[in-house]
Amino acid sequence: MPEKSLDRPQQRPGQDKATNAAEAGMTSLFRDDTYFQSIIDTVPDAMIVIDETGFMIAFSPAAEKMFGYLAGELIGENVNTLMPSPDHERHDGYLRRYRETGNAQIIGKGRVTTARRRDGTTFPIDLSIGEAEVDGIRIFTGIIRDLTERHERTRRLHVLQSELAHVARISQMGTLATSLAHELNQPLAAITNYVETASAVLAQQGVGEHSTVREALSLCADEVERAGDIIRHLREFIKHGETTRVRATLGTIIDESIALALADGAGRGIATAVRLDEAAEDVLVDRIQIQQVLVNLLRNATEAMSETRSKAIEVVTRAIDGKMSEIIVADTGPGLEPRIARRLFQPFETTKPTGMGLGLSICHTIVVGHGGRIWAEPSPIGGTAFHFTLPHFDDTKVET
Template sequence: MAEELGLLIDGATNYAIYMLDPAGRVTLWNRGAERIKGWSEAEIIGQDVAVFYPPDDVAAGKPVRDLALANDLGRIEEESWRVRKDGSEFLASVTITALRDENGALRGFGKVIRDITDQKAAEAAIVRREHHLHSILATVPDAMIVMDERGTVASFSAAAEQLFGFAENEVVGRNVSMLMPSGDRSAHDGHLSTYLKTGERHIIGSIRSVTAMRRNGERFPIELAVGEVSIAGERIFTGFIRDVTARVESERRMQELQSELVHVSRVSAMGTMASTLAHEINQPLTAIVNYLETAREMIGDAPDGALGGIAEAIELAAAQSLRAGQIVRRLRAFVDGGETGFELEPLDVLVREATTLGLLGAHEAGVMVATDIASGLGHVRVDRIQIQQVIVNLIRNALHSMQATVCKELRIATARDEPGWVRIAVIDTGGGIEAGVRARLFEAFATTKEDGMGLGLSICRTIVEAHGGRIWADAVEGGGTAFNFTVPLADVFNA
């Protein structure tokens, strides 16, 4: 029996098992102790237990104190540092048991030692990773939600708490569908069930725009990305959620602004056409009046009654022609000098909004865009919609001019012009404009486009001149055109 027990003890090579006499000297030493601590049985038998303790513990009397405590309590367990033969230290799980005979007399001590250095390092690494994960969850700007394959929430980040209005303990353990509008909850459960059965993905692995619901019942748009990982055979899903309310509102405002600009463009185009037609129609009306007056003089005061009736009809026709001419002149005066809604507008915001709208599709067309908005220019006094219409028109013309060029570069810049005025420039690397064409570029119905009506730049000139500014085009060295126009700074009107 003793031989079998010895074999069992020696076979436990992952444990250092040894015995001490009542004075603390080694009396039995297994192979596990030799492997873990480095001393052979011949080297260690008879050695004092203090040889296994670090110098600081020996100086503090810990070896003697441990045996005394084990004697008093019968058994002690602890985790503390021990020393190998080569002087290296390791963290050990230590059990010391007092051994007594049938009369209760102390016969010695049994010690079981297990090296737990790697285990504790692994546990510490897990703790560090957990702390790291918690720090990420607490600081990541996007909301993060971790859930299991049943949709049960396991983790709810600080950003998610702020976004949805729920505390983490109110959400953990509940189905994530609680954060969705009622109409979407059953669909979510169905998508998850279908994925688990068939592997058919609906949301996982992609970014989707969906609707979420806050604690107060408010619905709001979000971008949702879901990732998946398998841990010990169980699927874990992590959802990353971004509130896009501001972006959706910005897009809505941009669409409204675009519609407003299109409407103003149409009205301005109609105004310019009316002005041109008024100018053209006024000339034949004047000629008609002159011919009628001449015919009236040629008839004179003839006694013939028929001629008198003709003369009266001619006189009435002349009067109506004059009246038509007055109506046309009033129409032209209204179009040329109509009132505009001048307001103080921040120049950088005005240009940025118009640039964003005008550059739609520029990136896809391979156009490199640079903006150079001068600082400190402050406010301008303009009709915002009309000036933004000018900027958008010039940008769209520039993009059109670069369709066939290899080098596609566009620059939008602002700078001080003459005192009290600011210059806005749109510079392209297109094919350029011939000098003869530039001279009449801003006239109505003058165009360089095959399918253009020639009203856009004419409208721009009308708008800029209504603001007291000027607009012109310069050739750019190396090819391209620089369109420039000026608008007044706010202090021009306060001088």
Template sequence: MAVADDESDALTDAHSLEQALLGSILATIPDALIVIDMRGRIVSFSAAAQRMFQYAETDVLGENISMLMPSPDRERHDGYIGNYIDTGEKRIIGIGRLTAARRRDGSTFPIELSVGEVNDQGQRLFTGFIRDLTERQQAERRVADLQAELAHAGRVTAMGTLASALAHELNQPLTAIANYMEAGRDLLAAPGDLDRAMLGEAMDESARQALRAGEIIRSLREFIKRGETLRQPEPLRGLLAEGAALAFIGTDSRGIDMDVQVDRQVDRVLANRVQLQQVIINLVRNAVDAMHDSPARILRLSAAPADDGKVEVVVADSGPGLDPAMSRTLFTPFTTTKANGMGVGLSISQTIVEGHGGRIWATPSQWGGTAFHFTLDRADDES
């Protein structure tokens, strides 16, 4: 009997040690851990989760997990659980995804969410590990900015070299044109009979030198074309979601109803990832700034098939809309309505989109704000 008691005590001590070790691990891991039941109610909220979301555990236990989600996920979450229970179709369990979460103060931030499932004696629980991507994406953005600065410096140097070479190459035909035209003027001003043959020769040579100058410029354009940015197949939904999350960093994202909708037919596009995200960041930040004083802050990023094998991407908001006086100069550099803006974001976006073989334009959105549209090439499914 004593042996059985000793074994029971040993098992109890081992279990207590295991629980203490597990508790220590959960208290120190940097990722947040949240456990919910089948009805979406929070049953466990780790210390890291408390720091990340700015809630105490007592504030959230028994509450629906949707309180930590921005719209429209907040309204849809219970439906996701119900669909999984009814059909067994897993949306993110065992897969993980990039999405957004909502702090106690209402601000939105980008996260990486990994979801698992536990079935203990008929009780089904879902575990979510959450990683705040703000610092990582800020670091990635800084690296991208540094790379862009280096690339810009390289382009400035290259443009200086090209400008010098272009000036040197064009100087000769332009000088020749000036000389032939001056000779023609002197012939016209000379007394006596006009030497039409010599005047005609001067005009012919001027025309030939002008054509030569045009050829030099065309050759330069062809040279620049051969240096086009490398594009490769990229998942469009991920690009839009990550670009929007990056745009939210450092902005007031509280109360924004954001959604990303991508037609399944246009899953991938041919793009330079960094450049295309720069376009998305510019458009999303413009939308967030425009909606600053709007009673409803609606932001929609969508993509659908367009003509000629293209994909049309739309970034629409519920802001005050475009000033008609700005519509003609919308993409002109250094044109802006912002007090502290430089007016180059849309110009850069236009350059990037056109460099991808697409076009960009703006229309009124269905919520009274602005919808920016741009097109991209679809990626071949077999590429």
């Protein structure tokens, strides 16, 4: 398609010279209007302006990227160039019927439809159309959002949620197993003592070594010892479980974590601010595990602020001594209860009626496993601030 001058669209069949001149002036006005041009150049969604007969008089850079055409190639062309059948053939009729009846089908309402790129491929779009009159000429402005990108973002969010849920389940199982192992060691030790005491009493009473009672006690002692071995092996397995740690960017991890934590309306009414220290950006971590830490802290923050009027979360990073990165998640909630604060990272401690009390314990396990530490302080913005540290990525020493 030959490139046209931006301010001299070609005269179309059935268009008189006066109308052609008027629309040429309109296109020139758009080109020369600095304010309008700044909007066209910066609006993130594709923006197309047409006249009342369907011919394009403005085509934004975002539209160029979306459709694969340059603005100069389409100015003066019918907008149905960007439409697949049947809209391609019917669009002129839609506009003519609107001019004659004033009955708007899409204008001011919007709809989901399909569009056609330069290479002929089609894709789903969300189309919103507004109407205005400039210098006596009726124009229509279309704002177009590519639903393919939205669907891809949604798919990516679901993938992240699935990955996070998988790691969360594994982490909960590990923390639960470790806690149970610790708690079961005490009753097992007590059972062993009782068995040994009972055997000693029977020996003092002259009960034979091969009597049924003493044999049963001996078998009981063997089973207790076996149970203890199973627990010790389980704790060692969990303790030495290996993860793959790679170079990651904190800014990306934080952005994804906020999207995950505040999805499904959880972040409604909450102001979120992120302040990143470039010197703290590169870390050596298991990305999914650190996302889990951040998502847990962010969700705790949103739940803590459920009854507060001011709802804000601030995530801050900063470098420490060139070796560690510190991440701070602060909220405007009511702060920590003293009873909880004392046992903050121990399992089964929770203020939630349906919670297991494993979230912060898992955060502690993950952060310590990365060679960092985690703690809580009063928040400078009014509630609680959780701090944790992670190792910098070192180009000269990459660990896995």
